Amino acid sequence: MSKTKHSKDLTKRRAQPKEVRKEQLIRATMKCIAANGLSGVTMARVTTEAGLSLGIANLHFESKERLLLETLEYVTNEYSREQLAIFNSNSYTSLAAKIEALLEFDFSSAVTDKDKMAVWFAFLGEAKSRPTYQRICSRQDSVSEAEMTALFQAAIDEGGYSGADAALIAAGYISLVDGLWLNTLVAPRRLPRKKARLAARHYLASAFPEHIMLGKN
Template sequence: MTEVAEKRPRKERKENADRRRRQLLDAARRSILKNGLARTTLATVATEAGLSQGVAVFYFKSKGGLLTAVLQDLYESYEVHWAGALDAAGPDPKKRLWALVDADFSVEASGPDVLPLWFAFWGELRFTEDYAVIAEAFDDRRSDAVAAVWRGLMPEADALEAAQMAEWMDTLTDGYWLRLHVSPDTFDREAARLATRQCLERLLPDLA
């Protein structure tokens, strides 16, 4: 009984810390959407979260630490989303391919509260090593997963060709994400999803 009683407060403290950290990460996202990366500070995030600046400093130490954590969280959320779509699609490679396309043009991956965050951080990859390291690690796993799908679709192709198809697919998606970001009033996610499907079907007619 004593041991359980001693452990419970530590568990509660961890749960409270996790909630507070999540609160600050979500507030940082909102601050970036409102103010951009450059004008987002520990103070703007604390205000957005309804907390003191000292709390933000306690959890993230600096603006750089906080923004790096936001990018890590953004990529983790995206990976959970597309990996979950693959798992739900089952083993059929065609279903897995369309699951990836659908996931990329869902509101969770490319909605109006997410796309501006991607492009804000991507604009800084060349100048912030921590951002570049995070992006490279996640992008490598994504590329491997997409290439595996294409290997299933083209069993006669070699690994290089499958990797090239994966690169073309993600480049296509990135292009449509950019168009959605800069022209949200004249282009929508459903149009982008359908256009992506049509393009991939032309690359590999067996998909149709």
């Protein structure tokens, strides 16, 4: 109960550009979802978390539904953008280096941030019954899967791995990562982040033994 909590000082109320407030509210929403679950999110909690007044969310977002949707988009867009940057980069000296980079990215602390993962899985849990959530969640998945398949195919060609199915390996990798994230989120003691990353590395190493080695890390 510190007095300066959230600096809810009325004399300091400052008008801020829309974009600043929106991001502030989205971050508060992420925290609320992680702390209370999607069904525990209320406008009062979000605005208190943001240190602002109750009405502010409806001022910048037209409704609670929109706030939630934009929060989901914030998380998914960030991931897609950064992953796509790796796919499109030509600064990696080898296929192996690019695959390694994707692996490190998927288990970086930025991506495995508890709040962000909580948001992601909270929406996925409702996705089956809400077409809008489903659409946002899968918007980039096809692109991502295609990029990954192409990359894996290149590795297969380069390594001369016979009979390997790039599309299937890619689909498996994507699902494996989803599952590892989920288990790390729900039971971090049983599956700490490092063990999760190691499991993913094993998967890639057994698919591309010439490219991904197990010794390092």
